[in-house]
Amino acid sequence: MGRHSIAAPVKMPGRRFILSIVAAVAVIGLVGSGVFLWVGGYLNPLFAAAEAGCTDPERLDIVADTSIAPALADIAKAYDADSENCVDTKVTAQDSADTAAVLASGASEADAWVPESSVWLDRMNATAASLGQPAPEVDVRLSIASTPVVFAAAATKATELATEPVSWGRVLGGTLPTILPDPEASAASLAGLLALRGHSSPDDPRQFAGAMIELGKTIPASTGAAFGALSATEQPAVVVTTEAQVAAYNLDDPAEPLVAAYPADGTVLLDYPWVQLRPDATPDQGSADRREAATATKAELLDAFEAAVRDATTTLASVGFRAPDGTGELDLDGVGAAPPAATAALDGPTQLEILRAWGVLTLRSRMLAVIDVSGSMEEPAENGLRRIDIFQQAAIGAMQKFSGEVELGVWVFSTARNGDLDYEDLAPIAPLGDAAHMQGIAGIIQSLPARLGGATGLYDTTLAAVQRVRETYDPEKVNSVLLITDGKNEDENGIDLDTLLAELAKIDDPTKPVPVIMIGFGPDTDLAAMQRIAQATKGAAYSASRPEDLSTVLVDALSQRSCRPNCG
Known part of the structure; x- marks a missing residue:
């Protein structure tokens, strides 16, 4: 396949902050063994050197993001041919995310790096810190393109x-x-x-x-x-x-x-900075011949190649890159000739903050929705609709916010709903990507008005829901209980609040957290009790009265995963 050929559009797990160390080690092994992914030039560096009358070339190893590596390989080929020195410059194409992880582990032996953005330097340092490693020593120079x-x-x-x-x-x-x-x-x-x-x-x-x-x-x-x-x-x-x-x-x-x-x-x-990975050109690892080769001559050759890259504006423009400041004309299909107005995206800390938020928001959920179907859900809300009607409208909209990878189950609850139990299991926790399961949940939502009756058996149901989710816990997902109610606990034969909190503390397992997200409808909800339950499970409690409020609190509930239980 060509370097830009389309991969099959299948779902794969997203790359998380620290890329697989196994994969990093594999890359390190390839580099250490002298096996490289060649982007241009010759299969064996000695072939190129021999043509130039050079039998022992000074080797320059450049790792570059896959988007710019082909252009750099062309520049390297011309540089080696025109250089008065005996030099062989190899450009290895590698995703910046992979390179950042390898550098963070302290295992790379490349001489220079061209990432697709300065933000990868922040990622590299953050990853090194998470691995207990010092930040790699690098010399970050001006961008070569944008x-x-x-x-x-x-x-x-x-x-x-x-x-x-x-x-x-x-x-x-x-x-x-x-x-x-x-x-x-x-x-x-x-x-x-x-x-x-x-x-x-x-x-x-x-x-x-x-x-x-x-x-x-x-x-x-x-x-x-x-x-x-x-x-x-x-x-x-x-x-x-x-x-x-x-x-x-x-x-x-x-x-x-x-x-x-x-x-x-x-x-x-996006900028493409030139990053010298060995500012002093003297590595403290590798074979003896590599240490001997790391001389001032290598540093000079690297500087000369960097200068050649900066001079090769025509080569870079021919594949779609503009000058480092964003200026320059292009003559390529599909893109404008003149540069657009743009500002530099150089706020690394802010981008890392956004990335952390993204990681939180896109964690795949495994949720048990527990819906109050007590008789009070028949009562009218502010807009004249019954509370159950409001929930139906909001639930349909909320369902559309979830991807097919989200797993959702449904319980309904009210006193003596299922024999002596206050809750009834209507749908198991399963992926919404299963069309039959999705259709079944939609049918349950439509049937809720016909299920109303009884009082609010809140506490027994909450405890049972947490136990159920923990019994079937999936460590690869965010496991939670979403409980929607319009009132307060009315089950005189069930447990009280203090007993519920004690039981939740007894079964608490930090390795299997199950936060309870509680949403109260209308003026009769016991928000204080809901907040204590949420605090005990590191969840959240919200009050909602209008159809659009449910969507709002769902966004809150999802976006605050990383700060619970002390969200501002």
Whole structure:
């Protein structure tokens, strides 16, 4: 397959903050053994050196992000041929996420690195800290190129998309179908989220959190897979990517070319810094011959190659890169000739903060929804509808917020609902991606008015729900109980609040946390009791009265996973 060929659009686990150390070790092993992924040049460096009359070349090892590595390999080939010195420059193509993980582990022997964004340096240092390693010593120099973040669209659907300007505002509002490659592996996606947050309301943090939840419903396996999905969508959609990636994709002559749509409300630039990995060119590891080769001569050759890269503006522009400051003209299919207005996405700490929030919001959930069907749910709410009608409306909208990978089960509860039990198991916890299961839950929601009756058996039900979720606990997911009620505990034959809290403390297992998220409808809810239950389980308690409130508190409940039980 070509370097930009489309991967099969299958679901895979997202890359998490610390990439698999096993994978990192495998990469290290390849580098250590002298086996490299060649992007250009010769299979054996001695072949190139021999042609130049050089039998013992000085070797320069450059690792570069896959998006820019082919261009750097072409520049390296010309540099080696024109250099007056005996030099062999090898460019290894590697995703920046992988390189950041390898460098954080202290195991790389490359001489220089060109990541797709400076944010990977922050990721590298954060990963090193998490591994108990010191931050790698590097010499970060100015960028050699840049590319703006854009929306990629299928060429055949571009006209339909152009009927309304594309913008971050439309992504926030949910009116522009958007595919976001995993920001944990794509600096373009992470910078896109930075731009998105910049256009969200500072007075309503739920707006940005809600947009991330929506974008996280379907995470493609790669940017290539996201591009492949564009032609298959029923309505026109866009992929958050870069101008250079659009240009490179089209250079491979795909069946469905792409066009870059530039956000009407502005965008951000990705920089490509030159990072010298051994500022003193004297490694403290490796074989004796490598240590001997790490001389001032190597440092000079690296500097000379860096200068050659900076001078090769025509080569970089030919594959879609603009100057480091974002200027420069392009003459490539699918992208604009003139540069768009863009600001540098260099706020590394903010991007890492967004990345942590993304990791929290996109954790796959395993949830047991426990719904109050006591007789008081027949009573009218503020808008004249019955409380159960309000819940039905909100529940249907809330279901649409979850991806098919979310697992959901449903209980209903009221006193003596199921013999001596206050609760009834109507649907097991199973993936919403199962159409039959999804249809079954929708049917349960529609049947709720016919199930009303009895009093509110809150405490017995809460304890049983926590026990059920823990019995079937999945450590790969966020396991929780979502309990919706319009009242307070009315079961005189059941346990009281203090007993419930004592039992919850007794069965608490830090390795299997099951937070209880409690949502109270109407004026009769016992919010104080709900808050004590939420505190005991490191969950959250909310009060809601209108249909739209349920969607709001669900966003709150999801976006506050990382701060419980002390969310502000």
